[in-house]
Amino acid sequence: MSKIITTDVLVIGAGLAGERAAIASASKGLNVIILSLVPPRRSHSSAAQGGMQASLGNSAKGKGDNPTIHWLDTVKGSDWGADQEVVRIFADNAPIAMREMAHYGVPWNRVEGGPRDVYIKGKKTTIVEDDEKEGLITARDFGGTAKWRTCYTADGTGHTVLYTMDNLVVQHGITVHDRMEAIRLIHHDGKCLGAVVRSLRDGEIMAYMSKSTVIATGGYGRIYGESTNAIINEGSGSWLALQTGVVPLANMEAVQFHPTGIVPTDILVTEGCRGDGGLLLDVDEYRFMPDYEPEKQELASRDVVSRRMKEHMLKGKGVQSPYGEHLWLDLRHLGEEHLKTKLREVYDICMHFIGVNPIKEFIPVRPTQHYSMGGIRVNKDGHAYNMEGLFALGEVSCWDLHGFNRLGGNSLAETVVAGMVVGEKIAKYASKASLVADVGLAEEFTKTEKDKIARLFNNRNGENVYKLRNEIASLLTTHVHIFRFGEGLEKAVDCLKNIVKRTENVQVKTKVLGMNPELSSALRLEGMAKQALLIAEGALRRTESRGAHSREDYPDRDDANWLSRTLARWPDPKEDPIFTYEPVGVLDLPPGDRGYGGGQQISIKETIEEYNANVDIVQKAEGRLDPSEPTGSRLPKERWKEVQ
Amino acid sequence: MGRTLTFKIFRYNPNKDNDSPQVESYQMEETQRLNVFTALNTLRETQASDLMFDFVCRAGICGSCGMMINGRPTLACRTLTSDLPETIELYPLPFFKLLGDLSVDTGIWFREMAEKVESWIHTQEEFDPQATEERMDNDIANKIYEAERCIECGCCLAGCATVQVYPDFLGAAGLNRIGRLMNDPRDQRGDQEWFELVSTESGVFGCIGMMACDDVCPKDLPLLEVFSYIRRKLSKIELSK
């Protein structure tokens, strides 16, 4: 018999999203257990440097900002792929979330009244901060926004917010089991009852049974191999949902590439570098972005900047190096003082990891996999499609705040806002639900996992885990990157289907239980291969270009056929996955031009009213559970007209 | 011509029956800009599939990869092999519980530390979602951030003589946390509370002040300043009694 641990709320993931949701339940007096692969403060959220968006409007360049402008920027940034109501819920709550975190201890940088020098579009400019705002939370500039809106603590924003959040977790006495990996959901009849968990300390397999189960496991970037993500971001959380066969993963083809991963280590240097005035240069030390994007220049949205960089390199303007082609990021003009205080983390990274001194030298950069817009499809309450009692939030989810491109600073903000909003819903659900500690069921699910491990140990002449993992990564990096072509995608899909089959025959050489890193990787491999296939096949099927999904053979955004969200399920593990599509949500801002990025749009066929009338019907048919309030109820009509 | 590196690595798996601690040697060709993170992963993929170690961010931010490299506690992910001799000795951080090979349990220790110093803002005020935030001087925010930068890597504890003698000693990381909170105007703890927290052997009096911690901290935290700040504050409290 396996050990069974029971709780009201089981939160899988101790990053910002998971911890904030856990606090929401704990403050309602519910029992909460958080699981994490690593000690909470080591979660990937801690690595976010730049900041989080909220329309506080305290800084001079943020004057007049409000949630509606934030909403507009986000909807446009998403290339109309986002759910506009969810964006509204987010934009309205973001200022509250920032103030709440300030209350609990985040040392946000504050407004200092009076004049100061900044760089805007490459030019030194003096701005005058309002004396009356002195001491309020200030903001910096990030790509794709009309106002300076990104709140920050120097360049350790994720770190300070996560440390503050984890202090609250300690204060609430919430139990955290670290070095624990959820490997399977326990579910029955469309209801989630907990998870099978493997200890990464001693290899023990256990069952955790709960009233509500929450997946907050972050992104899957490492499936790409070359990624800015932490190395633990291997998609094991989204795999939990896909394994159920009924919960869909949405928009897996929507993958963000960040313009400035450093070469060779792929470590990110923050968008704040460009926000603070950093410039992109080519092999001739020529500043090329204004030629492509005269208006936003280096600060167009990420998909656009990444694409322009790649385009420029394809014209032969890249810098050749033993680690492949790259461009330069120039921060020298910002000066030593700025680089050693406001951008200190960036300075440290360059000095320690590639031996480059950004005060005097250019930084080698290239676009690198960075963020997964897609993920576990949930309704606006964070409740998973087709699975009662299962919630998802943060980067692992597709709540759908970001559509086909997320704005910098919006995802860290999403984790905390969703933690508040979805956290409330989780607590409400758990307060009403009763615990089903079905021992037989727990035993059945744990046994399947134990058998799987035995099989991995017993396979003879099987595949090597690391080799297969590298093959998957190389297929995605070659064919499913910034620019995508039908032919390459077809090849990737074929090869990945084959790799999915080969994962069954993986052989683990190290036969000890214990921590066994090889076994841990082997257990994640099927999930990585299958999600890679969903990314590639989603991209192949979507014959248009939208946000970060850019098809060379279909350069236009096609609202007539593709103003939709991809849903992928895997009902039979031995067969192919199933793809369906649903409307993106109720439209308020009609699809239009983003004002950057080029490309044409093909208009939608029906009227907005006709489109909107279908939303509820189709989403319900796809398995969306009814949210606590009707669809569209939080989306005030045409408020954007007030700020146009 | 590249060098051939020899890694001498401490190996022990407490979960394996009859395993005993030993040092094993591995060889590897050095490549340009190789760091210990890449080296260890290559070793795991090619020579020692069961080798245990911890990395998360591989960018010097998360504090997972503290280990003894040629006798010095430091972050493996930001150690370039070119800064080391041909023979590289890797041991787990001492003091923390060993989980296997180079992996130690820092998480539990830091959680207990957070509980002991009550590492949260102590305030009577309720959060009001409708109100504008309390104002704060940007200089104070920066000062708090300075101490908040600790990444809980544990290197300072590995180099600390006092913590070996008094396991309850909060260590440089714990004292730094206290300093961070003392500096924060939002934390309303009074003199007496601070006094009780730090004026013991597990607090600042345990420290023998050799500053091994200051020397090894990979984040260059100004630990020296923090300690003297706490000591000054203590004597002020004592004087005012």
Ligand SMILES: Cc1cc2nc3c(=O)[nH]c(=O)nc-3n(C[C@H](O)[C@H](O)[C@H](O)COP(=O)(O)OP(=O)(O)OC[C@H]3O[C@@H](n4cnc5c(N)ncnc54)[C@H](O)[C@@H]3O)c2cc1C
């Ligand atoms: C380098 C970098 C910089 C960034 N900077 C910014 C920025 O400036 N602004 C911004 O808005 N966004 C930024 N982002 C994005 C943002 O940081 C992430 O999207 C966000 O932190 C994700 O938070 P999360 O809580 O969803 O997940 P994470 O913080 O990734 O936490 C995931 C948690 O799940 C746990 N876990 C995973 N799988 C399992 C499992 N199977 N079982 C148990 N536990 C599991 C992990 O241990 C971890 O605790 C950045 C991203 C990167 C890569």
Ligand code: SF4
């Ligand atoms: S004080 Fe420095 S050495 Fe000690 S845990 Fe913090 S970062 Fe590491």
Ligand code: SF4
């Ligand atoms: S100065 Fe104090 S805390 Fe630092 S190593 Fe020495 S005894 Fe330990």
Ligand code: FES
């Ligand atoms: S792996 Fe994060 S600090 Fe080294």
